[in-house]
Amino acid sequence: MIKMQELRKDFTVRVKAGRLRREKRTVAAVDGVSLTVEPGEMVGYIGPNGAGKSTTLKMLTGVLAPTSGEVSVFGLTPVPQRTRLALRIGVVFGQRSQLWWDLPLHESFRLLRHIYRVPPAEHEARLRRCRELLDLDGFLDTPVRQLSLGQRMRGEITAALLHGPKVLFLDEPTIGLDVVSKQAVRSFLAELGASGDMTLVLTTHDLADIERLCDRLVVIDHGRVVHDGTIEALHARYGSRRSLVVDLDEPLPPGFALPGASMGAVEADGHRVTFALDGSSAGAAVAGLVAVASVRDLSVVEPDIEDVVARLYQAG
Amino acid sequence: MGDLRIYAALAGGKWRSMLSYRASFAAEMLSNLGATVLDVTTVFVLFRATATVGGFTLAEAILMTGLTALGFVLADMTVGNIDDLKRYVRTGLLDTMLIRPLPVLPQLVFTDLPLRKLLRVAFGAAVYTLALAANHIHWTPARVLLAVLTPLGAALFFGAIFVLTASFAFWWVESGEIGNGFTYGGRDFTSYPITVYSNWFRDLFAYALGFGFVAYQPALALLGRTDPLGLPAWAGFVSPLVALPAVAIATLVWRTGIRRYRSTGS
Numbered sequence: 001m002i003k004m005q006e007l008r009k010d011f012t013v014r015v016k017a018g019r020l021r022r023e024k025r026t027v028a029a030v031d032g033v034s035l036t037v038e039p040g041e042m043v044g045y046i047g048p049n050g051a052g053k054s055t056t057l058k059m060l061t062g063v064l065a066p067t068s069g070e071v072s073v074f075g076l077t078p079v080p081q082r083t084r085l086a087l088r089i090g091v092v093f094g095q096r097s098q099l100w101w102d103l104p105l106h107e108s109f110r111l112l113r114h115i116y117r118v119p120p121a122e123h124e125a126r127l128r129r130c131r132e133l134l135d136l137d138g139f140l141d142t143p144v145r146q147l148s149l150g151q152r153m154r155g156e157i158t159a160a161l162l163h164g165p166k167v168l169f170l171d172e173p174t175i176g177l178d179v180v181s182k183q184a185v186r187s188f189l190a191e192l193g194a195s196g197d198m199t200l201v202l203t204t205h206d207l208a209d210i211e212r213l214c215d216r217l218v219v220i221d222h223g224r225v226v227h228d229g230t231i232e233a234l235h236a237r238y239g240s241r242r243s244l245v246v247d248l249d250e251p252l253p254p255g256f257a258l259p260g261a262s263m264g265a266v267e268a269d270g271h272r273v274t275f276a277l278d279g280s281s282a283g284a285a286v287a288g289l290v291a292v293a294s295v296r297d298l299s300v301v302e303p304d305i306e307d308v309v310a311r312l313y314q315a316g
Numbered sequence: 317m318g319d320l321r322i323y324a325a326l327a328g329g330k331w332r333s334m335l336s337y338r339a340s341f342a343a344e345m346l347s348n349l350g351a352t353v354l355d356v357t358t359v360f361v362l363f364r365a366t367a368t369v370g371g372f373t374l375a376e377a378i379l380m381t382g383l384t385a386l387g388f389v390l391a392d393m394t395v396g397n398i399d400d401l402k403r404y405v406r407t408g409l410l411d412t413m414l415i416r417p418l419p420v421l422p423q424l425v426f427t428d429l430p431l432r433k434l435l436r437v438a439f440g441a442a443v444y445t446l447a448l449a450a451n452h453i454h455w456t457p458a459r460v461l462l463a464v465l466t467p468l469g470a471a472l473f474f475g476a477i478f479v480l481t482a483s484f485a486f487w488w489v490e491s492g493e494i495g496n497g498f499t500y501g502g503r504d505f506t507s508y509p510i511t512v513y514s515n516w517f518r519d520l521f522a523y524a525l526g527f528g529f530v531a532y533q534p535a536l537a538l539l540g541r542t543d544p545l546g547l548p549a550w551a552g553f554v555s556p557l558v559a560l561p562a563v564a565i566a567t568l569v570w571r572t573g574i575r576r577y578r579s580t581g582s
Contacts, residue, residue: 011578058579063414065575086417098412102333114325115416143336 001167001199002037002060007069009055009223029055031223032069037201039166042193044214045203048313052223053203057171060201061091073167087116090160094172097152098159099144105155106140109162116163123162130158133188150181157185161192168192170202174209186212207305219312226312231305238311240303244275244285247297258288322418326426334431344432352389352436355507356381356443370511371544375450377509379538382444383531384506387470389440393433395425395475398482399495405485408580420574421479453538462553466534469556470506473530476562477502479570486573498525506531511544526562529555 009030017023030052037043045053058064059071062078062085071078076085092098099108113123131137134154139147147155153173160168173189174182190213192198204210210217210231217234219227227234235241243264251270257263260280266273277285282300289295334341359381363374372380401424404410413420413427448463481495502521505513510522510532522528529551536543537552 055579058411061415063411064577064579082414083417083419086415089415091415093411096407096409096412098415100329100333102336103329107329107332111325111329114322115418117322 001039001041001074002035002201003070003072004033004035004056004060005070007033007056007059007071008067009052009059009064010067028223030059030066033220033223033225035218035225035228037199039199040196041216042200042214043202043216043218044210045201045218045220046205046207046210046309047203047220051220053220054171055223056220057169057201057203061089061169062086087163088165088167090163090165090168092153092156092160092168092170092173094153094170094175097144097156099152099155101145102143104141104143105136105147108144108155108159112159112162118163122164126162126164127158130161133191134158134184150177150184153177153181153185154188157188166197167199167201170200172203172205174204174206182206182208189213207309211305219309221313234305234308234312235303238308240308241276241278242282242303243301244277244282245272245299245301246275246289246295247272249294249296252293256292258285261285319418319422323422323426326423327429330427330429331431341432345435348433349435349439352385352439355504356385356439359507370509372509372511375447376535376539376541378443379447379451380509380531380535381507382440382447383466383470383535384503386437386440386444386467387530388474388503389433389436390467390471391474391478393430393437394471395478396433397428397430398424398478400424400428401482402485402489405577406489406580410577411579414577421570448538451539454540458553459538462534462537462556465556466531466538469534469559470530472559473526473562474499474503476559476566480562480566483566483569483573486576502527502530526558529558 007030008028010026010028012024012026014022015025029050033052033056045056047053055064059066060073060078062082065079073085074088076088078085099105100111103111109123109127112118113120118126131140134157136154136158139151139155142151144152144155157170157173160170170189174185177185186209189200189202193200193213200213202209202213215230217227217229217231218225219234227237229237244261248271252273258275258280261275261277264274264276275285280288286295286298289298356378359377360374362369363377367373369377398421401410404413404424410420413423416423444467453459477499478495481498484495502525505521506527510518510528513521518528522532533543533547533552533555535552537549537555542549543551
């Protein structure tokens with residue numbers, strides 16, 4: 001479906017060197033990315049600002065020509081075959097509107113029907129589905145410039161789907177949205193992905209998008225792929241573990257050890273202890289604890305993906 | 317033909333967008349007309365001081381002015397807003413055009429059709445028609461054809477210059493007003509008999525850049541006058557063809573430019 005082979009994009013930037021002189025310098029925005037995406041996959045792309053996420057997406061959609069390497073979507077090479085590819089993919093840019101600013105939302109949909117030459121019956125059916133699932137009916141007649149960001153984003157996603165693409169690229173679709181709008185967008189995309197024949201590639205800064213939507217996570221930094229796999233695989237690789245935090249009536253006896261767990265921070269004069277679970281289940285660890293100490297309170301803390309990713313960025 | 321329907325729909329979208337700002341649309345339409353009227357009035361003012369300019373009478377000069385005005389406003393009303401490419405490139409908004417199954421140039425042109433310039437086209441056509449009537453032209457089939465083709469050739473020529481100069485934005489994002497020197501400067505140049513200009517300036521604009529074939533040469537052919545600058549009579553009849561190399565060059569530069577487009581951060 002999507003293939004990238006040693007994909008690379010260089011930009012020349014001019015840097016001030018002295019009062020008038022400016023030097024040209026080449027910067028690799030995408031630096032040798034090789035990835036394959038199968039039909040039906042939901043892939044989440046994350047990385048710090050300037051990591052090359054958007055540039056990669058733009059090469060996949062035919063907006064930018066790669067400096068070197070190969071890219072194909074549906075077997076088409078995006079740059080020379082841009083218009084043919086456009087009929088088969090949907091693209092949402094979180095930060096650029098594709099809608100007609102001064103026209104009511106439904107007019108944008110009508111114009112897109114012309115642009116993509118969608119037969120009226122198909123157009124109607126797809127629009128009806130989006131109207132139900134994204135709750136568009138309240139603002140179909142409102143000019144786009146008067147929509148809230150959340151409403152507009154729902155409009156943008158609908159606009160990208162009306163020609164029935166089998167691949168949807170989303171560049172930061174939840175950026176700037178409030179919690180409710182984020183939920184609406186996520187559950188719609190989840191439903192879209194669950195149908196099985198839609199391939200989804202999205203970039204985001206919000207890891208909750210990925211946890212909710214994507215079975216595959218690609219972390220990109222400085223133009224290179226630093227992780228490609230499931231979220232669990234990322235945790236396993238970076239040794240992030242669940243932890244058990246216990247509040248005790250009395251400090252633990254010296255030399256105490258729990259099998260399958262290692263003692264971490266000891267706080268409040270020994271009244272609060274954190275154990276990292278490596279191997280032991282939370283249940284077994286709790287049982288081992290209550291056998292020797294009186295436990296007042298406890299909580300199991302899931303590993304924080306934000307921490308893992310932050311560590312990944314810093315390592316890069 | 318299917319494509320024409322799409323572009324008609326895009327133009328319709330633009331029309332309805334305009335109507336959402338009725339008052340400013342009307343005001344712009346009138347102020348636009350005012351600008352063209354002033355350009356033509358300048359020629360009349362000039363002839364109040366002297367009976368002939370560069371060896372041509374008022375009626376003859378107005379024929380050149382009318383040809384230029386009609387050709388220019390036709391180009392301006394279709395591709396005039398391509399100047400806005402600067403904004404699309406600077407903000408990265410061009411991305412949204414590149415993901416659609418249509419070529420970018422007609423998409424930009426029809427999405428942004430400057431319909432407020434409609435009145436100017438009517439005015440340009442009126443000036444041209446009156447100038448044709450005022451000049452006792454000895455009509456032959458060749459001259460009728462030339463009278464029809466010349467404004468179209470001029471429109472293509474100016475259109476090519478609009479596209480060409482707008483394409484600079486692909487190389488220099490802050491191309492600013494460089495382009496206007498050629499578009500508006502060129503229009504002002506061809507509004508008068510080129511015999512009024514000094515040698516090197518005339519050679520550059522009239523022959524090297526081709527502006528002498530937009531209005532001056534075809535006007536000579538319509539009037540049946542020999543060129544005081546020495547080109548043969550048939551030169552006037554083939555003048556509209558000057559649009560073809562102009563369009564070819566503009567297309568080439570545009571295509572090269574699009575490939576250089578680098579978008580903006582996310």
